[in-house]
Amino acid sequence: METPPPSLPSKIDLAIIGAGPHALTLITHLLQKRQTMRGRFMVLDPSGSWIRRWQHQFAGFEIPHLRSPAVHHPDPNPFALRKFAESRSHELFAPYDLPGTKLFEDFCFDVIRRFQLENQVYTSAVTRIEPLPHPIHPQFRLWLQDGHTLTARRVVLATGNGKLQIPDWLKEIPSGYPQDKLFHSQTVDLGKLRLTGERVLIVGGGLTSGHLAVGAISRGAKVHLMIRRHLQEKLFDAEPGWLGPKYLKGFFEELDFEKRFSMIQQARNGGSMTPAMVFQLRREMRSGNLRIDENCQVLKAEWLGKTWIVKCGDGSEYECDSIWLSTGTRFDVTAEPLLTEILQTYPIPIVNGLPVLDTHLGWQGCELFLMGGLAALQVGPTARNLSGARMTSEKIVPAIIKPRIALSYARSA
Numbered sequence: 457m458e459t460p461p462p463s464l465p466s467k468i469d470l471a472i473i474g475a476g477p478h479a480l481t482l483i484t485h486l487l488q489k490r491q492t493m494r495g496r497f498m499v500l501d502p503s504g505s506w507i508r509r510w511q512h513q514f515a516g517f518e519i520p521h522l523r524s525p526a527v528h529h530p531d532p533n534p535f536a537l538r539k540f541a542e543s544r545s546h547e548l549f550a551p552y553d554l555p556g557t558k559l560f561e562d563f564c565f566d567v568i569r570r571f572q573l574e575n576q577v578y579t580s581a582v583t584r585i586e587p588l589p590h591p592i593h594p595q596f597r598l599w600l601q602d603g604h605t606l607t608a609r610r611v612v613l614a615t616g617n618g619k620l621q622i623p624d625w626l627k628e629i630p631s632g633y634p635q636d637k638l639f640h641s642q643t644v645d646l647g648k649l650r651l652t653g654e655r656v657l658i659v660g661g662g663l664t665s666g667h668l669a670v671g672a673i674s675r676g677a678k679v680h681l682m683i684r685r686h687l688q689e690k691l692f693d694a695e696p697g698w699l700g701p702k703y704l705k706g707f708f709e710e711l712d713f714e715k716r717f718s719m720i721q722q723a724r725n726g727g728s729m730t731p732a733m734v735f736q737l738r739r740e741m742r743s744g745n746l747r748i749d750e751n752c753q754v755l756k757a758e759w760l761g762k763t764w765i766v767k768c769g770d771g772s773e774y775e776c777d778s779i780w781l782s783t784g785t786r787f788d789v790t791a792e793p794l795l796t797e798i799l800q801t802y803p804i805p806i807v808n809g810l811p812v813l814d815t816h817l818g819w820q821g822c823e824l825f826l827m828g829g830l831a832a833l834q835v836g837p838t839a840r841n842l843s844g845a846r847m848t849s850e851k852i853v854p855a856i857i858k859p860r861i862a863l864s865y866a867r868s869a
């Protein structure tokens with residue numbers, strides 16, 4: 457029997473903001489360790505559903521399969537996806553069994569069903585986290601977009617919200633150009649675009665640029681891919697050594713967080729594309745559908761009424777019909793509006809935008825925990841990825857179930 461969507465209690469022990477893969481991973485790990493947590497947590501997301509943004513992104517960019525291997529997913533059992541895929545092995549792609557998009561989604565919904573998490577997401581964005589300091593029992597008041605408030609004893613922030621990296625030249629462009637002629641990749645939905653004969657300039661050298669280039673070409677566009685550095689070909693965005701002691705041992709031994717930050721930067725080293733994507737792009741170059749300029753930095757873009765003129769650092773100029781920015785996101789705690797009051801009430805050290813959390817990813821002074829890229833100083837370069845979600849959950853769950861913060865109240869309407 458279907459459970460009805462959750463009603464909003466006035467108080468809750470644990471509020472989880474966001475219902476993406478990270479939040480899902482946390483809940484499965486939590487319930488596996490403490491079934492008694494059922495009914496004591498609340499998940500909030502404007503979509504009212506699990507993994508909606510993830511689905512939207514994969515559909516919008518027409519991504520056929522994940523970049524990460526089949527062991528990375530929200531189930532606590534690393535082999536659960538492989539087992540689920542036993543009769544669908546053709547949906548595991550080489551190399552290393554990369555799950556197809558549909559397979560991964562179906563698997564996530566199977567996890568949701570097995571852990572009885574259907575209809576567990578309350579439909580609303582959280583617009584404000586108000587700290588309610590107290591010497592023994594600090595709490596939070598969550599202000600929701602639908603006008604309600606909720607008091608929570610513990611909060612996990614799993615919004616996955618990065619700050620869009622907007623290049624300086626963009627800020628110099630006077631307004632007045634059509635909105636559909638320049639946008640960030642986050643808003644691209646390939647299925648809605650008609651591009652026959654369109655000349656599209658894609659700025660950025662990550663895998664998303666590759667997906668967008670392939671998608672635009674398949675809709676009849678000619679694509680110009682402009683990459684600030686050289687095109688980096690890598691299987692994964694960070695080496696697998698970052699998933700275990702090989703690199704993480706040294707990372708955790710490093711007590712200087714500035715140095716940890718540099719290690720993260722070096723490990724990710726900007727955007728990169730998989731060999732399979734590079735192969736596809738080379739084929740499109742040979743067919744005359746794609747031009748790639750490496751080590752090429754845009755200095756200025758000017759809208760001439762019907763087309764763009766783009767000027768680059770080496771003095772070259774190009775004309776195109778639309779510009780798509782695929783310049784990525786970065787994680788910056790000071791740019792997250794939900795954390796403004798937390799930072800004021802409980803100031804903690806910040807290193808290049810990343811907060812210095814405790815080893816359970818808790819915020820010093822209150823029971824707030826961070827997941828995703830913001831937790832990178834304590835998780836490593838894969839914090840934002842699915843593998844990071846597992847590592848993060850393994851760190852947060854013991855802090856949630858430990859007796860010091862024994863559950864004093866469950867849901868109370």
Ligand SMILES: Cc1cc2nc3c(=O)[nH]c(=O)nc-3n(C[C@H](O)[C@H](O)[C@H](O)COP(=O)(O)OP(=O)(O)OC[C@H]3O[C@@H](n4cnc5c(N)ncnc54)[C@H](O)[C@@H]3O)c2cc1C
Pocket residue numbers: 473474475476477478479500501502503507508509510513514517521522523524528580581582583614615616617664794827828840841842843
């Ligand atoms: C195109 C793309 C492909 C990727 N492919 C892979 C891959 O193959 N393997 C891998 O390991 N990683 C991959 N990643 C990286 C990462 O795993 C994903 O970004 C993943 O979605 C992160 O999960 P998340 O739960 O942190 O964030 P999200 O999936 O973004 O989910 C966060 C949720 O929080 C909600 N939210 C945001 N603000 C609020 C608010 N104020 N109140 C309430 N809810 C809020 C959002 O609605 C959203 O549903 C990919 C990323 C992208 C962009």
